[in-house]
Amino acid sequence: MIAVSEVIMIEPATGETIALSKLPIGRDARVTAVNGTGSITRRLLEMGVIPGVSVKVVKMAPFGDPIEIRVRGFSLAMRRSETDAIEVSY
Amino acid sequence: MEVNGHNSHITVALAGNPNAGKTTLFNSLTGLKQKVANYPGVTVERKEGPWKIYGKIANLIDLPGLYSLDATSLDEQIASDIIRGEQPGVPKPDVIVAAVDATNLERNLYLVMQMFEFGVPVVIALTMIDVFEKQKHEIDVEMLSVLLKTPVVAVNSKSGRGREELAAKVAKVLYTTPVVPYVYDETADESGPHGKIFDRYNFISNAVQESVWHSDHKQHLLTDKIDRVLTHKFFGLVILVGVLLVVFQTIFSWASLPMDLLEKGFGAISDFVRVEMPPGILTDLLADGIIAGVGGVVVFLPQILLLFLFISLLEDSGYMARAAFLLDKLMSRVGLHGKAFLPLISSFACAIPGIMATRTIESRRDRFATIMIAPFMSCSARLPVYTLMIATFFAGRTIFGFISLGAVLMLAMYALGIVVAIAVAFVLKRTVLRAPPPPFLMELPPYRLPNLRTVFQNMITRAWLFLKRAGTVILAISIILWALMYFPRALPVPSVGPQVPNSEQLETRNPESVTLPESEQLKHSFAGKLGHVIEPVIRPLGFDWKIGVALIASFAAREVLVSTLSIIYNVGKDENEQSETLISAVRDAKTDEGKPAWTPLTALTLMVFFVLAMQCMSTIAVVRRETNSWSWPLFMTAYMTALAYIAALITYQGGKYLGFG
Numbered sequence: 001m002i003a004v005s006e007v008i009m010i011e012p013a014t015g016e017t018i019a020l021s022k023l024p025i026g027r028d029a030r031v032t033a034v035n036g037t038g039s040i041t042r043r044l045l046e047m048g049v050i051p052g053v054s055v056k057v058v059k060m061a062p063f064g065d066p067i068e069i070r071v072r073g074f075s076l077a078m079r080r081s082e083t084d085a086i087e088v089s090y
Numbered sequence: 091m092e093v094n095g096h097n098s099h100i101t102v103a104l105a106g107n108p109n110a111g112k113t114t115l116f117n118s119l120t121g122l123k124q125k126v127a128n129y130p131g132v133t134v135e136r137k138e139g140p141w142k143i144y145g146k147i148a149n150l151i152d153l154p155g156l157y158s159l160d161a162t163s164l165d166e167q168i169a170s171d172i173i174r175g176e177q178p179g180v181p182k183p184d185v186i187v188a189a190v191d192a193t194n195l196e197r198n199l200y201l202v203m204q205m206f207e208f209g210v211p212v213v214i215a216l217t218m219i220d221v222f223e224k225q226k227h228e229i230d231v232e233m234l235s236v237l238l239k240t241p242v243v244a245v246n247s248k249s250g251r252g253r254e255e256l257a258a259k260v261a262k263v264l265y266t267t268p269v270v271p272y273v274y275d276e277t278a279d280e281s282g283p284h285g286k287i288f289d290r291y292n293f294i295s296n297a298v299q300e301s302v303w304h305s306d307h308k309q310h311l312l313t314d315k316i317d318r319v320l321t322h323k324f325f326g327l328v329i330l331v332g333v334l335l336v337v338f339q340t341i342f343s344w345a346s347l348p349m350d351l352l353e354k355g356f357g358a359i360s361d362f363v364r365v366e367m368p369p370g371i372l373t374d375l376l377a378d379g380i381i382a383g384v385g386g387v388v389v390f391l392p393q394i395l396l397l398f399l400f401i402s403l404l405e406d407s408g409y410m411a412r413a414a415f416l417l418d419k420l421m422s423r424v425g426l427h428g429k430a431f432l433p434l435i436s437s438f439a440c441a442i443p444g445i446m447a448t449r450t451i452e453s454r455r456d457r458f459a460t461i462m463i464a465p466f467m468s469c470s471a472r473l474p475v476y477t478l479m480i481a482t483f484f485a486g487r488t489i490f491g492f493i494s495l496g497a498v499l500m501l502a503m504y505a506l507g508i509v510v511a512i513a514v515a516f517v518l519k520r521t522v523l524r525a526p527p528p529p530f531l532m533e534l535p536p537y538r539l540p541n542l543r544t545v546f547q548n549m550i551t552r553a554w555l556f557l558k559r560a561g562t563v564i565l566a567i568s569i570i571l572w573a574l575m576y577f578p579r580a581l582p583v584p585s586v587g588p589q590v591p592n593s594e595q596l597e598t599r600n601p602e603s604v605t606l607p608e609s610e611q612l613k614h615s616f617a618g619k620l621g622h623v624i625e626p627v628i629r630p631l632g633f634d635w636k637i638g639v640a641l642i643a644s645f646a647a648r649e650v651l652v653s654t655l656s657i658i659y660n661v662g663k664d665e666n667e668q669s670e671t672l673i674s675a676v677r678d679a680k681t682d683e684g685k686p687a688w689t690p691l692t693a694l695t696l697m698v699f700f701v702l703a704m705q706c707m708s709t710i711a712v713v714r715r716e717t718n719s720w721s722w723p724l725f726m727t728a729y730m731t732a733l734a735y736i737a738a739l740i741t742y743q744g745g746k747y748l749g750f751g
């Protein structure tokens with residue numbers, strides 16, 4: 001299923017939020033906040049990683065970094081340091 | 091404005107996300123008549139071609155692939171300048187065709203939302219529709235068009251589906267004003283600085299929800315399965331090494347047959363000129379300066395074609411992104427991007443295609459750092475030099491009685507290049523090219539079968555760009571080097587009679603050549619005098635003026651050292667690095683004081699110098715082109731040669747101190 005119809009809800013599901021980099025692999029979660037004002041934050045938002053969207057960590061690269069996430073039906077690779085700005089709840 | 095010589099005033103811009111099938115669509119609309127160049131002052135590629143719309147011919151401009159028009163990268167800056175009509179030399183587009191990947195609608199539509207704000211009518215070309223329908227998803231194109239208030243056409247570049255309709259819609263929206271389909275309230279500030287992005291995505295989500303029905307088909311099923319192997323922690327790396335080996339092996343050895351043929355072909359042309367034209371300066375210039383100079387460039391063509399064949403296949407299939415994903419951690423330790431690995435590996439065959447391959451790296455600083463270290467990889471042109479030195483001074487020697495000293499030295503030369511490259515990258519990324527670590531943020535597109543026509547066209551384009559731009563600079567430098575070795579004449583320029591030996595560094599195959607006067611000529615030429623001039627500088631490296639002349643000549647191309655040494659030592663310039671006559675000539679060579687000119691230590695010093703020095707005018711020309719400035723290639727030449735000198739000095743003086751040589 002493409003994660004299209006699951007976008008709207010903005011309230012966290014369990015109330016507890018963690019950084020995306022701490023999310024266990026394969027667990028579905030929902031973005032609650034994308035922090036920061038820099039160009040990385042902006043690029044993440046423009047690629048559709050905005051609060052309310054569902055997201056999951058698909059895998060890690062061999063040396064533990066970068067990680068692959070799936071959002072809005074596509075895969076995005078990013079370094080761990082970049083995922084710190086993304087908060088999720090699950 | 092006349093565009094491309096077509097009688098048309100319509101300009102259409104083709105824009106879309108990377109991996110949205112934009113290039114394939116562009117090729118299917120324009121056919122083979124495309125023009126590729128760079129936008130002035132930058133290395134962003136400018137691609138355009140004619141597109142027939144109802145008998146009229148529109149100029150279709152392919153914008154760089156982008157995710158946003160908010161100008162955070164150079165590509166985005168150029169794209170938004172073009173759409174605004176502010177890019178010099180490019181007329182403001184009358185219509186934008188937006189390539190939108192149906193399997194990745196939401197993110198692709200984000201860019202379209204931005205396009206609406208430029209006041210240029212937009213037609214959406216829905217690509218990948220075959221894949222989308224194969225996954226049993228359904229899309230109501232009419233509904234989407236109504237919601238977005240702009241025409242939407244499903245296209246298939248392979249079957250030609252939608253091509254006519256796309257042209258019809260473009261003709262229809264010409265000279266209309268687009269309606270921005272969503273409302274953004276500038277005054278509502280509760281959403282913060284990124285409110286506009288949220289509004290756009292909210293609108294898109296609703297529009298997609300109303301017009302698309304998704305089946306339970308898992309879109310990523312196949313890609314996930316492939317990725318389970320290809321990005322596996324262990325097997326992924328093993329396969330990557332295998333892929334690199336194949337690429338390396340191909341450009342290193344398979345290219346050698348066509349390269350030999352090209353070399354022989356140019357030799358034959360040069361001989362032909364020599365036979366057919368009366369002897370004289372003009373003939374010598376043509377045969378040894380121009381033909382040999384052009385030949386020296388064209389000979390790299392097989393390697394460039396092969397490397398770009400592989401790069402296109404790897405990029406278009408989606409594997410390149412995976413390889414960067416696998417290697418990013420390693421590469422980021424020295425401050426490079428994961429995508430730098432392929433250019434660097436390719437540089438072991440030849441730095442020229444390697445440097446051209448850095449275009450896949452988006453960040454300018456990362457790209458330049460990669461370009462700056464690529465020539466340290468021991469390329470195939472260094473092999474004749476290593477081989478000659480090893481064959482002359484280290485052949486048959488072993489370490490511990492069974493390890494060949496030659497093999498160890500060869501390996502050490504490769505290792506030296508790599509170690510220095512890492513160190514230089516480390517320093518560069520902390521000084522001149524210092525920047526916060528660039529965002530890695532890279533899409534891993536679904537695996538797709540590469541479109542062979544796109545691959546082929548990419549190959550041809552690269553080859554042509556190389557020949558056209560690098561060729562002019564290289565030609566000029568060849569002529570200068572030729573002149574340095576040709577003038578002033580030691581013997582009168584012949585007007586009649588049998589051929590008088592010519593006196594250049596570049597190869598000719600003239601059986602009549604008497605070898606002695608050639609070396610005499612060389613001694614009296616500007617190059618010979620330069621050899622004497624630099625002798626005090628290279629003395630501490632153990633080199634005499636004759637080696638100096640060979641060094642000067644080898645700044646054209648490294649392998650020229652071998653033919654120049656042959657001329658200097660009077661053994662004829664057709665000798666190669668494994669020829670016994672040349673080997674014994676080098677071994678027996680004497681300095682002007684009558685001492686042996688070479689010792690094993692001198693040979694080792696020369697090899698170290700060749701690992702690190704920037705002695706390749708083709709590379710300099712390509713760096714000039716790729717960085718769009720003279721300062722980078724000059725900086726590169728200066729620092730590499732300085733490093734080479736210091737390392738050679740340490741080798742020679744250290745070796746002498748330790749009692750060698």
